[in-house]
Amino acid sequence: MNNNIFQELVQAYREKKLAHAFLIETNDKEKSYHTLLQFLKVINCPNEYQENCSNCNLCHLIDTNSLPSLLTVYPDGINIKKEQILEVKRAFQTKPVFSKYNMYIIMDAENLNSSSANTMLKFLEEPEDSIIGFFITNNKENVIDTIKSRCQILLDYYDVDISKQIPSSFKEMAISYVKELETSGIDAVFYNRDVLLPEIKDKKDLFYLFEALLDLYRNLFFAVQNLEVLKDEYQEFKFLLKKNLKYFEKKVDLIMEILDEINYNLNISLVLDRFVLEGGDS
Ligand SMILES: [Zn+2]
Known part of the structure; x- marks a missing residue:
């Protein structure tokens, strides 16, 4: 509107x-x-x-x-x-x-x-x-x-434009997280525990992280579809553009579900692990 x-x-x-x-x-x-x-x-x-x-x-x-x-x-x-x-x-x-x-x-x-x-x-x-x-x-x-x-x-x-409202610290957190996710797969649950959990203090932090993840995966999705260029801050993920559309579609859907869920579920560790376990290749 x-x-x-x-x-x-x-x-x-x-x-x-x-x-x-x-x-x-x-x-x-x-x-x-x-x-x-x-x-x-x-x-x-x-x-x-x-x-x-x-x-x-x-x-x-x-x-x-x-x-x-x-x-x-x-x-x-x-x-x-x-x-x-x-x-x-x-x-x-x-x-x-x-x-x-x-x-x-x-x-x-x-x-x-x-x-x-x-x-x-x-x-x-x-x-x-x-x-x-x-x-x-x-x-x-x-x-x-x-x-x-x-x-x-x-x-x-x-x-x-929600992506402009995400604090830059969370954008950086999302970038590091996706690097980890895309290289270690399921082992990223350790990253959840060791790196993210100490940083994510409450629902709002969790929300920002997933909004930042949404922006990143959405941009990748549209870049694979050739509808958008990859944003400057996501250039290091160029190597992911060889993946198919389904891969990113699944991630985006999962993030949207999780963003919904954050409204009523506040077990941060479970939410993060769900993202790793359900978001992998399969
Ligand atoms: Zn004038």
Whole structure:
């Protein structure tokens, strides 16, 4: 599911139906923030905005977060404090000089407490045409009602690439493990006991290891099928590409089963041994 807000906002802008405040629920706040900046360039760029406009000073100032009329507020500690909102208000008492809009982006909007939210209300209740605001959150249900009810709500969801979330230590662990598995076969149960068990402390570690294994064997599977090239970090497994598709299919299926099983079975040693014993050539 990739429900990107960019087109939606641009369209509303072109139709002159842009709201004054938006509450954006997203599964990736950084990406959402970046998307918003692209949109703010569209509505402020003095030229006919081209993707990655770099001709104009204004787009450059937005990219480098140095446009005075664009303020981003992050929680100060746990909460977004009233004082932070007052600063935005003060800055926006005058009309913007370089850009068309005064713009604010409130990150982690669920951290607005009732006092900072109250301070915010003036913007929301007496909207000025030159001010536009965005509240970004992971869960709109956690945002205080007085804010939520005055915003247009948008969902901004991105495809999650799980392989990018696996900590690199586990990717390395998976690479060493597969080297061992593919050379010693069933004897890898000793590797489980001597090398992996001391490293794998809990369910989360086990999950990361198998997600990393999944990424590796999936890449091999698709490489054998000629649908993907072997990723740089897996080049040392080139020698495995002579194996048939079935071999990798079996591994991938087994890893998927184990990933399911990790949700309810937490005998780490059994899970690891199962992978060795059931994943071998046969
Ligand atoms: Zn520009």
